[in-house]
Amino acid sequence: MKLAVLLNSNQLGGAERSVIEQLRLQRDHHDLTVFFPELPSRKEELCSFLIKRLGAPGEGFLYPLGLYKISRSGALALWPLIIAVLAVPLWIFQLRRQFQRFDGFYVNGNKAALIPLLLRLFGDRRPIFWHFRDFPSPRFFTLIQRVFWNSPESRSDFTLIANSNAVKIALTSFFNSERIKTIYNLPGELPRRQVGEIHRIGVVAMIAPWKGLHEVLQMLALYRSELKHLGVNEVVFYGSSLYLTDGEHRCYEAELRHWMTEFKLDFVRLESGLNPREIFQSIDLLIHSSILPEPFGRVLVEAMKSGVPVISTALGGAAELVIPDFTGLTYLPHHPSELYQKIRLLVSNEELRHQLIEQAAHFADQLENEVSRETQGLFS
Amino acid sequence: MLLLTTPDYPPKWGGLTTHTLNVEKVLRALGVDYELFHWKSVGEIATFPTKKLQNFKQVLNIHSGFHMHMPATHPRVINFVNGAEILFYSPNMMKRLIKRALRRHSLRRVESAHKNIFISDFTFRTLQAQGLRADYSRDIVFPMCVETSHQVLCRKDFQQDPLRFICVARDVPHKNFRGVIDLCEEVQRRSGRKVELITVTDKVFTSPTITIHSHVNPDNNERDRLLKSAHFNLLLSLDHSHRGFFEGFGQIVQEAGCLGTPSIVLNTGGLPESVHHGETGWVISDTSPESVGQLWSNLSKNTYERVSSVCFEHTVTSHGLENWKRLFGTIL
Numbered sequence: 082m083k084l085a086v087l088l089n090s091n092q093l094g095g096a097e098r099s100v101i102e103q104l105r106l107q108r109d110h111h112d113l114t115v116f117f118p119e120l121p122s123r124k125e126e127l128c129s130f131l132i133k134r135l136g137a138p139g140e141g142f143l144y145p146l147g148l149y150k151i152s153r154s155g156a157l158a159l160w161p162l163i164i165a166v167l168a169v170p171l172w173i174f175q176l177r178r179q180f181q182r183f184d185g186f187y188v189n190g191n192k193a194a195l196i197p198l199l200l201r202l203f204g205d206r207r208p209i210f211w212h213f214r215d216f217p218s219p220r221f222f223t224l225i226q227r228v229f230w231n232s233p234e235s236r237s238d239f240t241l242i243a244n245s246n247a248v249k250i251a252l253t254s255f256f257n258s259e260r261i262k263t264i265y266n267l268p269g270e271l272p273r274r275q276v277g278e279i280h281r282i283g284v285v286a287m288i289a290p291w292k293g294l295h296e297v298l299q300m301l302a303l304y305r306s307e308l309k310h311l312g313v314n315e316v317v318f319y320g321s322s323l324y325l326t327d328g329e330h331r332c333y334e335a336e337l338r339h340w341m342t343e344f345k346l347d348f349v350r351l352e353s354g355l356n357p358r359e360i361f362q363s364i365d366l367l368i369h370s371s372i373l374p375e376p377f378g379r380v381l382v383e384a385m386k387s388g389v390p391v392i393s394t395a396l397g398g399a400a401e402l403v404i405p406d407f408t409g410l411t412y413l414p415h416h417p418s419e420l421y422q423k424i425r426l427l428v429s430n431e432e433l434r435h436q437l438i439e440q441a442a443h444f445a446d447q448l449e450n451e452v453s454r455e456t457q458g459l460f461s
Numbered sequence: 462m463l464l465l466t467t468p469d470y471p472p473k474w475g476g477l478t479t480h481t482l483n484v485e486k487v488l489r490a491l492g493v494d495y496e497l498f499h500w501k502s503v504g505e506i507a508t509f510p511t512k513k514l515q516n517f518k519q520v521l522n523i524h525s526g527f528h529m530h531m532p533a534t535h536p537r538v539i540n541f542v543n544g545a546e547i548l549f550y551s552p553n554m555m556k557r558l559i560k561r562a563l564r565r566h567s568l569r570r571v572e573s574a575h576k577n578i579f580i581s582d583f584t585f586r587t588l589q590a591q592g593l594r595a596d597y598s599r600d601i602v603f604p605m606c607v608e609t610s611h612q613v614l615c616r617k618d619f620q621q622d623p624l625r626f627i628c629v630a631r632d633v634p635h636k637n638f639r640g641v642i643d644l645c646e647e648v649q650r651r652s653g654r655k656v657e658l659i660t661v662t663d664k665v666f667t668s669p670t671i672t673i674h675s676h677v678n679p680d681n682n683e684r685d686r687l688l689k690s691a692h693f694n695l696l697l698s699l700d701h702s703h704r705g706f707f708e709g710f711g712q713i714v715q716e717a718g719c720l721g722t723p724s725i726v727l728n729t730g731g732l733p734e735s736v737h738h739g740e741t742g743w744v745i746s747d748t749s750p751e752s753v754g755q756l757w758s759n760l761s762k763n764t765y766e767r768v769s770s771v772c773f774e775h776t777v778t779s780h781g782l783e784n785w786k787r788l789f790g791t792i793l
Contacts, residue, residue: 295597303787332596339598344791372582413737415582415602416779418787 082460083112085183087142087197089190089214091117091124094287095379096214098357099244099266100189101134106456108135114183118144118192134269142196143175173199183207185460190214191221198229210460212242213252215376216397222255230256240459244377245398264455265401265448268382271358276365276388276438279428281315283364283389285380286371288322288351289330293370293394293414294337300417302344307421311428314348319360321353361387366427369393369403372414378402381409382448385441390434392423402448408441463488463495463793464514466506467523470499474680475631476712480541481523483608487785488521493793495521506530519575519793528574529567537575539792544580544709544730547588548702568592572599576792580605580710581731587702603788604734605710609719609781614773615689616721619765623655623672624648627691627722629684629713632662635701637727640748644695644725645671647753659687688717692765693725697748700729711735714742718776723768725756741772 086104088097104113115131117124119141128138145168176196180186185208186197197209230236241261243249249263286292301308301316318337322330334351341349357380361367367384374397381402384391391409393399403409410427412419427434465484469477481497488495496517500506506526511533514520518537522528525540525547549560549567560567571577572594579585579602589595626645630636642658649656649671656671661684663677676687688694694717698708708730715735717724724742726732736742745752 290595290597296602299601302791336596336598343598413779415604415734417603418779418784422778 083182083184084114084187084210084460085180085185086113086115086187087189087193088115088117088127088139089192091120091127091141092122093127093130095266096189097127098130098269099379100212101131102267102269103264103452103456104187105134106453107460111460113187115139116142118142120144120146142179143172144192145172169199173203176200177203177205185209187460188212191218198225201229206238208238208240210240210242213244213248213376216248216251216374217255219254226255236260242459245401247374247398247401248376262455262459264459265452266377266379266382267449267452268379268386268445269357271361271383271386273386273388273442274362276390276434278312279365279390279424279434280312281317281364282313282366282368282424283317283319283360284368284370285319285357285360285383286369287320288318288334288337290333291371291373292320293372294318294320295333295340296372296414296417297368297370297420298337298340298344298346298349300420301346301349302340303417304421305344305346305348308424309348311425313424313428316346316349317364318349318351319353319355320351357383357387361389364389366424367391368420368424369395369399370414370420371396371399373397375399382445385409385445388438388442390427390437391441392420392427402444404444407437408444409437462517463493463519463521464498464517465495465521465523466498466500466527468500468526469523470497474678477523477543479607479681479712479716480543480605483606483782484521484523484785486608487782487789490782490786491790491793493789500527503530507532521793525571525577529563529570531570534570534573538573539576540571540574540578542571542577542579542584542588544584544707545705547584547591548705548707549591550703550705552704564591568594572596574599576601578603578788581734583707583731583734584709587707601788603784604780605712605715606780606782606785607712607715607719607776609777612719612773612777614721614770616766617692617769619692619762623657624652625657625659625691626693626695627659627687627717628695628697629661629688629716630696630698632664633706635699635704635706635708637697637699637748638664638666640697640699640727641695642666642668642671642673643748644697644753647748647750648757651754651757659691661687685716685720688722689720691717691722694722695725696732697725697727698729698732699727708732715776715780718742718772718780721769721773723765723772737775740768741775742768 117139131139187210188194189212194211241252241256243252243261243263244266246263249261252261284297367389369381371394376398378399381391393403393409393411394414395403395411403411405411410423412423467481469475470481507530509532520535520538522540525542528538528540549564551557551560577600582602585602628641645656645658658671658673660675661679666673696711700707710731714724724736726736726744728744728746733744736744738744743756745756
């Protein structure tokens with residue numbers, strides 16, 4: 082099958098890494114071409130990763146910036162949106178030409194899904210494999226359901242892929258569950274390391290409020306002397322603001338830095354630009370602090386595969402990965418004392434730490450095998 | 462010197478009074494010098510002497526209403542943001558209009574605080590929906606704390622009759638006493654066991670099937686004695702945001718929890734953050750026979766004892782005053 086694989090972004094984030102790793106499993110069986118939206122931000126890292134893993138840099142497709150910048154809160158940038166909507170007919174014409182040689186579409190996210198959905202409005206009936214990287218928005222998907230999924234025939238052209246059972250359950254509100262598959266995200270190749278004592282804690286997430294980074298900083302301010310006494314010398318937040326969308330995360334990084342300055346958290350720093358291999362070779366413990374349900378939580382599997390123990394809020398899809406006291410430790414969001422207690426437990430109990438690391442690594446291996454099995458025959 | 466302001470104080474009892482007394486304990490434990498101002502109306506706030514206000518190094522408000530209406534700004538205000546004050550609503554139409562008109566000013570005031578402590582994420586999101594511009598270096602979601610020292614787990618015999626429920630709440634519509642009685646009656650019907658409900662209001666509730674005892678306006682010691690004697694605490698508050706009422710967190714859940722009495726709550730307001738379903742209590746969607754039946758069918762002696770124990774441990778560890786002591790020791 083000749084598939085056009087449409088990514089949601091031209092930046093190399095966790096979702097992009099995962100889908101590219103999954104496509105590697107299919108490239109000997111199907112002709113896959115990766116496309117990404119042509120946006121102002123830099124795409125070199127993504128292209129370089131595509132060459133390394135799939136042998137080709139991918140191609141850009143036109144995506145009006147006004148449409149792309151629809152914020153997470155639903156607020157619209159009005160004028161760019163108006164201009165974008167007026168340009169749609171020209172855009173459709175260009176897209177039809179660009180994608181006419183393919184048998185179907187594999188779309189990695191909602192922004193990317195707009196392309197085949199628009200083409201569908203103009204009579205295109207090629208199959209769409211829609212890979213969900215987030216929970217479905219009720220408002221948006223009620224509209225999708227009314228326009229595109231209003232008959233068994235129209236639904237039969239779609240295969241929905243959820244990246245966790247939590248996302249699958251949310252999708253069943255809009256789509257019949259027989260056509261929804263759950264395929265977990267693949268972490269990719271990561272070397273396993275031996276973690277000794279815990280001196281450097283990592284928080285690996287995009288800089289956004291729902292990732293709960295401020296709550297980790299609150300805990301660090303409240304328990305700084307205890308953590309130092311435990312031997313924790315450094316806490317690093319690895320991440321950047323990936324999206325071009327507006328929303329409550331615009332000032333977030335500045336607010337985090339303000340907190341760090343106010344409470345003199347000189348052992349904390351923000352870092353960006355490192356890849357997962359570099360990150361997990363340098364940290365001794367991962368804190369996953371999301372305060373909203375995660376669709377999946379790829380960093381958790383990356384940590385597990387690398388032999389790094391994890392402490393997580395385990396909300397949403399992350400709860401399918403962090404099994405309490407088995408593959409990691411869990412804590413309640415907005416409870417800094419609990420997070421501290423779990424760190425203390427892991428630092429001071431070497432036997433527990435090693436037990437969790439081994440069990441989590443085995444779990445990550447089993448998950449990879451399951452993903453390989455599920456991905457085979459996906460496009461048949 | 463710190464100025465501590467509150468709308469409620471003894472001899473008036475209630476959630477905000479207990480909250481104030483607990484904060485006082487923490488300030489004394491930290492050795493913080495403070496002066497208490499107990500305000501009874503917005504007029505008293507507005508006429509607070511500006512010069513006196515400026516002389517305080519910090520202002521700590523149990524209720525953010527003080528900050529919204531205080532006569533002048535202050536560089537170091539710390540607010541607790543609890544609940545209904547953030548809806549800018551009053552049943553009185555004139556007061557409602559005034560609150561709405563002052564909403565923007567009130568929000569800008571809250572934004573000018575040094576720190577805002579929201580008792581639940583629900584409260585934080587609700588105020589954001591009202592127009593608050595969030596600042597994560599200023600706004601903190603921190604769960605309510607209660608006095609837990611000297612408390613020991615009070616084990617109850619789940620199989621001993623009568624099965625006792627308690628509801629420590631005022632008789633107002635959003636506290637949903639009808640739902641409380643419905644739940645108790647349904648439990649009695651399904652279990653075949655004798656059920657007793659304890660209330661603390663002066664209204665006389667009746668039921669054709671269950672026994673209802675009213676202990677009118679108990680003080681904190683008497684309230685704790687009643688909580689200890691109950692198998693379950695009920696807080697089935699409805700979301701009456703449209704009428705200016707919702708449950709921000711449910712402090713009574715922690716007050717019951719530190720005595721080993723788990724709570725059953727409705728999935729409204731901040732209650733699902735106060736009770737961790739299946740671990741420290743139970744969160745139900747409504748008091749219909751189906752919902753109550755599902756709850757009851759999953760409740761065994763072992764489950765009850767486990768939840769009671771986890772509830773106690775969790776309350777003491779995560780909701781004891783030590784947590785506020787650590788927070789205030791850092792931000793004051």
